[in-house]
Amino acid sequence: MKLPKFEIWDLHCHFSGVEGKTVDERLPKLIEYADRMNVQRLVFFMGWPWSTTPDPDEFRKQNDQVIQGLSHWHDRAFGFAYLNAQYVEESLAEIDRCIANGPLVGIKMWVSRRCRDEELDAIVQRTAELNGIIFQHTWSKVTGNLDGESTPEDLAKLAKRNPEVPIICGHSGGDWERGIRAVRDSPNVSIGIGGFDPTAGIVEMGVRELGAERVIYGSDIGGRSLSSQLAKVYGAQISDAAKERIFGKNLREMMTPILKAKGVTL
Structure with a gap:
């Protein structure tokens, strides 16, 4: 069976799963895999070695790795700045360095500090001011x-x-049945569906409970394969219009304001 062709934007990518000592060696290989699977745009964040609680020097170093990797692939790849919310002021400075005055278009927060803490509001608000x-x-x-x-x-x-x-x-949330219910009444929250096993039902539940406009495809390569993560959407019992939104339209619309501000032509 021939699969329908969608414009696919991958929300969730890392420089892992391929050989290479530098991002300039690794990124072309990941682009090659994306070409095989008809993935047009990829969003990268975090360099290496990974750290759950990086100090400011470390997250700046990792963001520089991302910026370097993107320097040759502006037509295919975007980047988010990796931050550690334990360092609020330094994170705000990194937002300005990498987004306001640099090429990155968003932020990634991992496991350094639980986002329920009110101190994260300053990071969220500054990023939002920039449409990140x-x-x-x-x-x-x-x-x-x-x-x-x-x-x-x-x-x-x-x-x-x-x-x-x-x-x-x-x-x-990994445990996606619980996760979808937890954010259901937060209309400003979309779910990223990358980075866990391609269990049947995740996309259908997301569309049913949140609407297709709040579900965004991502893979979490190289921790996961493109094929297994794409299968979540291709195999879902939903309309092609919903798949079109999930595969690319939602993320493209979300990113359009900041891309326009940076002069990016799609």
């Missing part, structure tokens, strides 16, 4: 989360304090 995308990792683990690891419930609290700011719930 806000991506917050979330997970709900049976074995217990890391000390600073946010849950979708934490994200719902952040979203309630900042109701006008679009925010992406990374991984849909």
Whole structure:
């Protein structure tokens, strides 16, 4: 069966899963994989080695890796700045360096500090002023989360304090049935569906409970394969119009204001 062709934007990419000592060696290989799977645009964040609680020097170094990687691929790739919310002032400075005065178009927050903490509001608000995308990792683990690891419930609290700011719930919380319910009443929150097993039903539930306009495709390459993550959407029992939104239209619309401000022509 020939699959319908969609414009695909991948929200969630890393420089892992391929060989290479530098981003300039790794990124072309990831683009090659994307070409095989008809993925037109990719968003990268975090360099290496990964750190759950990087100090400012470390997250600046990783963001420089991303900026370097994108320098040859402006037609295909975008980048978010990796921040550590334990360092609010330094994170605000990094937003200005990388987004206001640099090429990056959003932020990624991982597991350093739970996003329910009010101190994150300054980071969220500054990013929103620049029309930057806000991506917050979330997970709900049976074995217990890391000390600073946010849950979708934490994200719902952040979203309630900042109701006008679009925010992406990374991984849909891992336990996606719980995660979708946790953010259902937060209309400014979309779910990213990348980075967990391609279990049947995730996309259908997301569309049913949130609407197709609040579900965004991502893969989490190279921790996950493009094919397994694309299958979540291709195999979903939803309309092609909904798949079109999830695969690319939602993220493209979300990113359009900041891309226009940076003079990016799509």
